[in-house]
Amino acid sequence: MKTLLICTSVSHGNTRRVAQTMAQVLDARVVTPQETAATEPAGYDLVGFGSGVFSLRMHPDLLGFVRTLPPSSGRAFVFATSGLPELPFAPFTRPLVRLLEDKGFDVEPTFTCRAFDTWAPFTPIGGINKQRPNEADLTAARAFARRLTNRPTTTP
Numbered sequence: 001m002k003t004l005l006i007c008t009s010v011s012h013g014n015t016r017r018v019a020q021t022m023a024q025v026l027d028a029r030v031v032t033p034q035e036t037a038a039t040e041p042a043g044y045d046l047v048g049f050g051s052g053v054f055s056l057r058m059h060p061d062l063l064g065f066v067r068t069l070p071p072s073s074g075r076a077f078v079f080a081t082s083g084l085p086e087l088p089f090a091p092f093t094r095p096l097v098r099l100l101e102d103k104g105f106d107v108e109p110t111f112t113c114r115a116f117d118t119w120a121p122f123t124p125i126g127g128i129n130k131q132r133p134n135e136a137d138l139t140a141a142r143a144f145a146r147r148l149t150n151r152p153t154t155t156p
Contacts, residue, residue, distance in 0.1 A: 076105040
């Protein structure tokens with residue numbers, strides 16, 4: 001299965017660590033939106049889209065990139081790292097999942113984990129989740145990636 005992971009990781013490298021961990025299992029290439037063309041994901045069986053969460057939203061660079069994608073019939077998944085937990089009634093991954101679905105992707109379940117965060121309210125205390133993503137988070141990312149490899153690929 002040919003896999004590409006597109007991620008934006010700007011603050012502490014949290015999302016990139018998760019992407020690289022998944023990439024080992026998926027034998028995937030990890031790139032930023034700036035390192036790939038909007039037409040490239042069409043050449044892959046599975047594409048992961050990930051970023052850190054900023055003000056309860058996925059990074060604007062990633063969202064902007066997804067908006068430029070042509071229609072697709074491939075498989076995709078979303079992954080994110082965040083200082084605070086995702087709220088069940090307003091998940092921060094939902095807007096990106098909907099964008100991908102609108103583009104025609106068959107979107108798999110999402111993966112999120114907590115991560116080191118120094119967003120403004122947390123700066124005075126040196127941030128939160130200082131040791132995350134930790135080995136348990138990375139183990140969960142590997143398990144998530146393995147589950148993706150056991151799903152059938154979409155046939156045109």
